[in-house]
Amino acid sequence: MADQLLEQVREAAEGQIDFEGQKLAELLATILLCTVGGISFLYGYFLQDIKLALYIGLGGTALTLALIVPPWPFFNTHPVRWLPVGGVEKQQQAMQGIMVDGQLVG
Amino acid sequence: MHSTIVRGQNVFGFFTSVCFFVAALIAASDLLAPRTPKATVSVKDVQVVRGRPHYYSTKKEEYAVIRFSLSADLSSLFTWNTKQVFVYVSASWPNSTLGEDGKGELVNEAVIWDSIITNPSADHLQNIGPAAMKKLVKSSKGKKIDPSRGKLELKNQKAKYQITSPTGKLAETDNVVLKVHYNVQPWVGVLTWTPQIEFGMWKKVKGGVSKVFKFPALKAKKEAEKKKA
Numbered sequence: 001m002a003d004q005l006l007e008q009v010r011e012a013a014e015g016q017i018d019f020e021g022q023k024l025a026e027l028l029a030t031i032l033l034c035t036v037g038g039i040s041f042l043y044g045y046f047l048q049d050i051k052l053a054l055y056i057g058l059g060g061t062a063l064t065l066a067l068i069v070p071p072w073p074f075f076n077t078h079p080v081r082w083l084p085v086g087g088v089e090k091q092q093q094a095m096q097g098i099m100v101d102g103q104l105v106g
Numbered sequence: 107m108h109s110t111i112v113r114g115q116n117v118f119g120f121f122t123s124v125c126f127f128v129a130a131l132i133a134a135s136d137l138l139a140p141r142t143p144k145a146t147v148s149v150k151d152v153q154v155v156r157g158r159p160h161y162y163s164t165k166k167e168e169y170a171v172i173r174f175s176l177s178a179d180l181s182s183l184f185t186w187n188t189k190q191v192f193v194y195v196s197a198s199w200p201n202s203t204l205g206e207d208g209k210g211e212l213v214n215e216a217v218i219w220d221s222i223i224t225n226p227s228a229d230h231l232q233n234i235g236p237a238a239m240k241k242l243v244k245s246s247k248g249k250k251i252d253p254s255r256g257k258l259e260l261k262n263q264k265a266k267y268q269i270t271s272p273t274g275k276l277a278e279t280d281n282v283v284l285k286v287h288y289n290v291q292p293w294v295g296v297l298t299w300t301p302q303i304e305f306g307m308w309k310k311v312k313g314g315v316s317k318v319f320k321f322p323a324l325k326a327k328k329e330a331e332k333k334k335a
Contacts, residue, residue: 015110022107029107029117037124041131048186049250050132050293051227057128061121069113 021075029068036060132187133295139185140307143256145178145286145314147195150262154277154321157268167274170321172197172218174284176260178314180223181253183290189228191256192289194220197269199282199321214272218265218284223255227293277324284316 017025036057044053107113151173156166176195183191198215224232226246232239246252270276287300288311301308 013110015113016108025107025113026116029113029120033117033120033124037128041128044132044186045135047250049227050186051250053128053132053186057125061117061124064121065114065117068117069110071110 015069015071017071017075018078018080020078021071025068025075029064032064032067033061036064129294133292136185136187136292136295137306137308140182140309141290141301142182142309142312143178143180143288143314144312145176145180147174147176147178147284147286147314147316149174149284149316149319152319152322154324156324159270165274167270168276168324169268169270170197170276171268172265172284173262174219174260174265174316175262176219176258176286178256178258178286180256180258180288182256183288184225184251184253184256186227186251187292187294188225188251189291189293190222190224190231192220192222192291193258194287194289196285196287197282198285199279215285216267216269216271218267218269219263220266221258225255226250226252276321279321280318282319282321286311286314 040053040056040060043056044050107116149172153171154168155171157169158166174195178193180191180193194217196215196217198213201212201214222232224242226243226249229239229243232242234242246255271279289300290298292298298308300314301310304310
């Protein structure tokens with residue numbers, strides 16, 4: 001029971017996402033940060049306000065972090081489907097384990 | 107990008123690159139802003155007096171006490187990337203003891219007055235009392251940049267610093283001029299001094315040098331002579 005709970009907490013903290021999600025996260029992070037940088041410079045330059053540029057840059061980065069870092073559900077829409085263990089019956093599956101000196105351990 | 111920590115690291119890492127790039131752009135944007143400062147400076151009164159560099163000094167030196175008028179327009183130096191502008195007036199004269207063949211090619215230069223002008227975005231950095239700060243902030247309320255602060259009009263201004271030379275002798279020095287210098291401190295980018303050459307949109311200071319004058323003889327001596335006469 002405690003093990004299961006611990007496992008859940010660990011998974012939530014690790015926040016793993018699937019492969020497609022990783023690709024998407026990488027792309028989104030790059031595009032968003034570049035856009036934020038461009039917008040902050042252009043707004044700052046044309047409105048001649050350096051503080052505005054700073055706040056746009058920091059705010060945009062905070063939003064990007066919020067969007068990319070947590071394992072949002074849309075990063076997990078392509079879960080990896082493993083192949084079934086080939087030609088092995090359920091009984092035998094149960095037999096799978098670590099053999100030490102001909103004896104099943106764990 | 108598989109786990110939270112890796113995603114955090116990657117996003118933050120790329121953020122620092124973007125920061126650097128935007129900062130470089132901001133610094134480069136300074137080159138697009140023309141700088142066309144003008145200044146007129148003139149000497150109003152010069153005295154040379156004898157004094158000690160500090161209370162316990164046994165050595166007496168000659169100090170020049172200068173009053174001057176300055177009319178300057180540095181408003182073009184104020185852009186979105188200007189933090190503050192440092193303006194200073196110096197007195198300079200040829201060095202009679204050094205230089206090749208003692209002809210005095212080297213120049214002595216000493217600052218007699220200076221001032222820091224902040225852009226409204228940097229008012230909080232100004233080291234002044236609360237009342238003066240309130241007044242300063244109010245003076246350009248609602249403005250991000252205030253080029254009007256670059257307009258200086260000083261009449262018969264007393265020098266902040268009394269100057270002397272390494273020899274301690276100053277009276278009757280000839281070929282002295284006052285010069286106006288400035289120093290632009292940006293939020294991002296390099297510190298720039300008064301340009302000695304025209305650089306793109308950055309022009310040299312128009313004017314900014316006074317007429318040649320002479321440090322008079324010692325004041326005390328003069329009075330003694332008057333008494334004799």
